[in-house]
Amino acid sequence: MTALLPATVAALYRHPVKGFTPETVAEAALDAGQAFPGDRLRAIEIGPSGFDPDAPAHISKMRFTVLARLPELARVRTQWDAATDTLALSAPGAPDLSVRLSDPADARRLEAWLTDVLGEAATAPLRLLDGDGHRFMDDPAGAVSVLNLASVRDLSQRLGVAVDPLRFRANVWVEGWPAWVENDWSGRALALGEARLRVIKPIVRCAATHVDPTTGTRDIDVVSALHNLYGHRWCGLYLSVQTGGRVRPGDRAELI
Template sequence: MRVVSLHSYPVKGCHRLDHERVEVEPWGLAGDRRWLIVAPDGAFVSQRTTPELALLRPAPVDGGLRLNAPGQPALVLATPDPDAGPLRQVTVWRSTIATTPVSPAADAWLTALLRRPVQLVWLDDPTRRRINPEHSRPEDRVSFADGYPVTIANTASLDALNTWLAADGAPSVPMSRFRPNIVIDGAPAWAEDSWTGARTRVGDVVFRVAKPAGRCQVVNIDQETGERRGQVLKALGQHRRRGDNLLFAVHLIPDATGVVAVGDALAVVR
């Protein structure tokens, strides 16, 4: 089994960055989901309600972030100083997290793009958010990801899903629909189901496999156009339902820091 692609998502819910090599930090891949768009009440904004987030392409620059989107001039933002003003409490699912507001310019740019009032915040201290204790240790932390630091997906499982879609006359989908961090090949379809509770070693970095990844309607959103298209959720409901969850990929928690790279071998360590 080997890594075939690596991805991070600087702004939660927005377009990905592709990597050949990337650092693994205790709370996820370096730079992954450290910026967040929130509504006036502090609740996070996601593709579930705002699919056009997929069109927002953030890119890191020295000392900050550049935002790019169709019809908007690019905006370069400096990483904000957490000591410059009051922190903002925001919510990501059941977590309430203190964050640093970025700037009025960022808020105005995003409000114009999304046609609704929003604010951009930055997670200056990624140690603030704990992971669900049912599947983690007390010291484990996560950034603005839905629940766990890293998600790993298997190309053979995507092939199996696309076979089901084809049988229903639906178009195939790329792996980007599932917004993984690490994509591997060389494993049988759904082999990752058996990894829960084990460890995986990717290159020299060891991860604990916390649980399978439950899926939502975002898998039906084209990550290049922001359009809702396809029947992915329906296919998962027919073939991959486990209780209340529709499963694809698994969540990992880093046991150490290091660097992972495309081409690295993956081994399951029991």
């Protein structure tokens, strides 16, 4: 196997409320057996979703407000303050809103605001769900997700159109690996900064990647492009944390 050149962490992202704005973070303290800090802590169901807070389990993303179901959701901008558990929201044509997510009255305000923003697309009552330790992942194996930026660039070049890496909603962006080399890494050990992780599997992509993360319009059929160009629907990796540690942009990202 050809030795890999040194690669580094290019950026870190969390998604505090499933389906909403990715947020950059300056560092992440990964813990063994745990998900990426601040990621998919809450979700908004298009109810009823069947989620049971007393027995939380994985539920299909299509029961929540996500881009695969509601592309216009990308036009909603959110910013979470972890210290106060406050979420600031804005959307074209709507008043800005700030809510404390743990406050039941504020949760109702958020649900009403989003119902107005989505209009007819809100086909059932919306309800904010708190995982209280459960993470609302697309896949139960998806504790941490990693994106190889070279793979995204290769896809862009073959399509002849720029593909924004934000379409893939990954936690860790890596620069320096050859395109698509990661597809053969299932079961391998990976170092990200101080942390050690194990690759679970490549991420199978869905219609959420078809949505422009700025305009909220479906403009590129990424899933068909992956299948037609490469014979698979993968882009990125799911990993589990084996040994905790801090990760920052600029840290190493390498097989060990």
